[in-house]
Amino acid sequence: MSGTPQNPVEKLLRTERMPHIWCPGCGIGTSVNCFARALEQANIDYKNLHVVSGIGCSGRVAGYVNVDSFHTTHGRAIPFATGLAMARPEAKVVVYSGDGDLFAIGGNHLIHAARRNIDMTVICVNNFTYGMTGGQVTPTTPYSAKASTMPYGNFEDTFNLPNLVDACGAVFVARWTIYHVRQLTRSMTKALNTPGFSFIEVLSPCPTLYQRRNKLGDGVMMVQYFKERSTIENGANTADVALGFQGDIVVGEFVERERPTFIQNYNTRMEQVLGDAFVPYEGVK
Amino acid sequence: MKADPKAVNTGTHFIDGNEACAEGAIAAGCRFVAGYPITPSTEVVEHISRRFPRLGGLFIQMEDEIASSICFQGAIWGGLKAMTVTSGPGLSLMMEHVGLAAITETPSVFVDVQRAGPSTGLPTLPAQQDIMQARWGSHGDYEVIALAPNSPQECFDHAITAFNLAEQYRCPVFFMMDECIGHMLGKVKIPAADQIEVVARKFTSRPAGEFEPFRIYDGDQPEMVRAGMGHAIHTTGLTHDERGYPAMNPQTQDTLIRRLRNKILDHTDEISIYEADQIDGSDVTIVAYGVTARVAEYAVHLARKEGLKVGLLRLTTLWPFNDRLIREVADNTKSFIVAEMNLGQMVHEVERASRSKIPVHLLDHAGGGIIEPETFVKKIKEVVR
Amino acid sequence: MESELDAKETSSSSKKKVKGTVYITEDRCKGCSFCVVFCPTGALAMGGRLNHKGYHLPELANPEKCNGCDMCGLFCPDFAIFGVRLKKKETKENA
Numbered sequence: 001m002s003g004t005p006q007n008p009v010e011k012l013l014r015t016e017r018m019p020h021i022w023c024p025g026c027g028i029g030t031s032v033n034c035f036a037r038a039l040e041q042a043n044i045d046y047k048n049l050h051v052v053s054g055i056g057c058s059g060r061v062a063g064y065v066n067v068d069s070f071h072t073t074h075g076r077a078i079p080f081a082t083g084l085a086m087a088r089p090e091a092k093v094v095v096y097s098g099d100g101d102l103f104a105i106g107g108n109h110l111i112h113a114a115r116r117n118i119d120m121t122v123i124c125v126n127n128f129t130y131g132m133t134g135g136q137v138t139p140t141t142p143y144s145a146k147a148s149t150m151p152y153g154n155f156e157d158t159f160n161l162p163n164l165v166d167a168c169g170a171v172f173v174a175r176w177t178i179y180h181v182r183q184l185t186r187s188m189t190k191a192l193n194t195p196g197f198s199f200i201e202v203l204s205p206c207p208t209l210y211q212r213r214n215k216l217g218d219g220v221m222m223v224q225y226f227k228e229r230s231t232i233e234n235g236a237n238t239a240d241v242a243l244g245f246q247g248d249i250v251v252g253e254f255v256e257r258e259r260p261t262f263i264q265n266y267n268t269r270m271e272q273v274l275g276d277a278f279v280p281y282e283g284v285k
Numbered sequence: 286m287k288a289d290p291k292a293v294n295t296g297t298h299f300i301d302g303n304e305a306c307a308e309g310a311i312a313a314g315c316r317f318v319a320g321y322p323i324t325p326s327t328e329v330v331e332h333i334s335r336r337f338p339r340l341g342g343l344f345i346q347m348e349d350e351i352a353s354s355i356c357f358q359g360a361i362w363g364g365l366k367a368m369t370v371t372s373g374p375g376l377s378l379m380m381e382h383v384g385l386a387a388i389t390e391t392p393s394v395f396v397d398v399q400r401a402g403p404s405t406g407l408p409t410l411p412a413q414q415d416i417m418q419a420r421w422g423s424h425g426d427y428e429v430i431a432l433a434p435n436s437p438q439e440c441f442d443h444a445i446t447a448f449n450l451a452e453q454y455r456c457p458v459f460f461m462m463d464e465c466i467g468h469m470l471g472k473v474k475i476p477a478a479d480q481i482e483v484v485a486r487k488f489t490s491r492p493a494g495e496f497e498p499f500r501i502y503d504g505d506q507p508e509m510v511r512a513g514m515g516h517a518i519h520t521t522g523l524t525h526d527e528r529g530y531p532a533m534n535p536q537t538q539d540t541l542i543r544r545l546r547n548k549i550l551d552h553t554d555e556i557s558i559y560e561a562d563q564i565d566g567s568d569v570t571i572v573a574y575g576v577t578a579r580v581a582e583y584a585v586h587l588a589r590k591e592g593l594k595v596g597l598l599r600l601t602t603l604w605p606f607n608d609r610l611i612r613e614v615a616d617n618t619k620s621f622i623v624a625e626m627n628l629g630q631m632v633h634e635v636e637r638a639s640r641s642k643i644p645v646h647l648l649d650h651a652g653g654g655i656i657e658p659e660t661f662v663k664k665i666k667e668v669v670r
Numbered sequence: 671m672e673s674e675l676d677a678k679e680t681s682s683s684s685k686k687k688v689k690g691t692v693y694i695t696e697d698r699c700k701g702c703s704f705c706v707v708f709c710p711t712g713a714l715a716m717g718g719r720l721n722h723k724g725y726h727l728p729e730l731a732n733p734e735k736c737n738g739c740d741m742c743g744l745f746c747p748d749f750a751i752f753g754v755r756l757k758k759k760e761t762k763e764n765a
Contacts, residue, residue, distance in 0.1 A: 004693065007743060007752040014519075017530060019748060024700035024725070029747030037744070047515045052359075063519060063531060068512035070362065071521035071531075072355060073381055079352035080359040083319060086343055087363020088513050112348040179708075181744040219747075220707050262345075270338045279341035284364035284511065 009036040014066045021060060025219020027178035027204030028058055028125050034181055038188030048091040052081040054101035056132045058125040061096040075105030078113045081120050089263055089283045092192060099126040100138040103159055114168035116262045117196045124161065127206035135209030142245035146213045163238040165199045166255045172198035173238060173255035177226035178205060180251060187253055196261045288312045288481035292340050298473045302440040302466040303328035305473045306396060309444025310368055314483050316342040317367035319356035321349055321375060324408040325464040326398035329370045354379035358391050364511035366448060368394035373402045373415055383457050384423035387545060389520045390507060392451035399463040401652030411464035412652030413575055413626040419459040420604050426542055428549040430556055431459040431604040433574040437471035443601065449484040450556060454549055455506050461603060465576040465655060500527035505548040550605055557607040564596030568669045570618040572635055574600040577624050577656055584661030595665055611638035620668055624648040624656055689756040690738020692730055698750035701725035705742035705751050711735040714742060
């Protein structure tokens with residue numbers, strides 16, 4: 001069937017590895033559609049795009065994208081991506097992982113990469129659970145929601161991801177849900193074009209684990225909940241965007257600020273102090 | 286390939302082992318270091334942080350050792366030669382990523398300036414208690430290379446060896462220093478750049494469509510690649526096939542894990558660096574490495590002056606362990622004394638390899654100090670009697 | 671295995687309206703119905719046919735309603751469907 005149109009996401013996929021392992025109604029694939037279109041809009045050359053994932057359902061994104069991709073260890077996608085971004089300053093490094101991977105075991109690395117303003121885009125698919133391992137509680141599981149390790153309902157307080165990342169100095173912070181495919185695509189494009197540490201939280205259904213355990217129906221029902229309860233407030237104060245169990249959701253682009261990146265800071269400082277003894281850092285061309 | 290003249294500090298220096306290690310890494314082509322402060326290793330990265338801005342290299346102090354131990358692997362897959370530096374407690378935090386380096390065949394140098402443990406132990410005092418951790422610390426079956434320098438000069442020379450072996454065998458290479466060697470000032474001769482042999486990374490020249498990053502085309506190692514070459518490579522810590530794609534079945538596991546082991550074990554002799562001194566016809570041979578081998582040299586001298594027939598086998602390569610060498614020595618001496626600053630680690634390898642042909646004695650030390658020469662001589666006399 | 675969904679040419683009234691169609695890669699579909707629920711014009715419906723894994727496949731039940739906006743493609747978590755615009759005279763076959 002030569003000449004038949006191609007799915008815009010096809011170019012990004014390792015088609016020989018399809019169909020993928022994500023469950024029916026899981027939102028990770030939807031976010032990858034947005035990512036593919038954002039890459040188009042940001043006209044990122046695939047040769048200079050490197051995707052790094054940690055462990056977990058979202059951690060499998062690296063294995064499905066047809067670019068230089070690295071499936072690293074649990075929680076450590078960001079430090080790996082830091083080294084990769086250092087070696088390849090001209091490349092766009094994207095970390096694509098989940099809420100547990102990035103904010104539980106990987107939390108220490110995330111806050112420091114944001115503090116240092118390492119040039120990377122972090123896409124966090126937040127499905128409020130550890131899906132791959134069977135639905136355990138994560139730092140974002142809403143209060144009172146059940147999880148396999150919270151059989152009587154989560155009694156812990158949760159992280160407000162945009163607030164946390166904003167506080168650490170990220171230069172771009174946005175949150176959308178799987179329902180907001182157009183806005184998510186636009187924010188991804190913007191993040192890809194923003195030098196420094198950019199972060200996007202994507203609320204996603206997890207029908208098999210999070211929703212079944214909490215009797216929240218299938219993927220469609222979760223996305224409809226996202227649709228009905230989300231209000232778009234670009235520029236909202238990230239302190240006011242915490243999430244409750246099946247409560248209201250504030251989405252939008254919350255933070256856009258200018259900060260020199262880690263390498264810019266490095267080169268500027270060294271030039272000031274060492275003058276022409278300084279050999280500017282270029283990494284691998 | 287020769288070292289880069291701009292990076293080699295040719296000349297004779299009076300520096301300590303930590304600084305010599307940093308200079309050796311630089312001479313070997315290391316241009317990225319991720320590290321975290323930990324006594325007694327920190328001077329290595331401090332020296333790197335002073336030198337790199339003048340060389341176009343980049344040092345980053347990460348937030349912890351877990352981060353350091355994977356950050357430098359990211360830089361390696363970006364195309365740079367890189368290392369991380371730590372001591373016992375940090376090395377313990379790095380273990381998961383030693384395994385990642387092994388399964389992804391990442392040419393990675395882990396410098397461990399050992400201190401007395403376990404736990405916080407004696408941070409400023411020497412020991413050799415991380416030997417088995419270097420070999421078995423991460424989970425699963427895998428092989429590593431480990432070298433033990435025993436002088437500031439060797440910290441320079443063998444740091445280069447470590448980087449070269451890492452590139453040749455694409456595996457984790459441990460550089461097992463200790464506090465004594467790290468903080469020992471000594472003469473270090475740094476040759477001209479064109480006298481320093483550096484193994485360049487063997488990047489593939491195969492086009493993207495026909496290249497599988499984990500297939501063996503020739504020799505024992507897959508051809509290296511880096512991000513940005515347009516090959517859309519994929520690496521994963523999952524058991525993977527030759528394309529690097531997850532293939533989670535026992536057959537792939539069997540093929541992959543055995544290959545990762547054999548690609549090193551099959552070259553044990555080539556990797557094995559050691560010195561043998563007056564072993565033939567000796568009544569006892571001391572086996573030692575690192576700073577203990579320095580003391581052993583003097584102790585053997587004292588013993589020989591008293592007419593005792595003592596041999597000395599100094600191991601620089603700890604892993605892979607050279608069984609054949611031990612068996613050969615066992616045929617030419619009457620007994621072994623394995624001397625090490627731990628309660629017995631390498632002694633087990635010597636016992637195993639010598640297949641009880643001759644008695645194997647342990648001269649141990651709980652860490653925090655060195656084995657005194659007199660203690661050596663006393664032990665030699667006990668054994669020989 | 672891609673299936674052909676023919677876009678029926680409707681009467682002259684649809685001349686002004688932009689026309690479109692969808693392409694489905696059946697073996698990737700997991701029957702989650704995102705495409706059906708979030709199709710802005712209600713062109714899609716869950717069909718009776720099953721794919722080789724036994725998942726119900728969507729179908730272009732009301733082809734005249736499809737304007738090729740590709741919202742189905744954006745939503746589909748399995749990369750199994752996408753929409754394309756058809757020029758005036760084109761139908762799917764000669765697109």
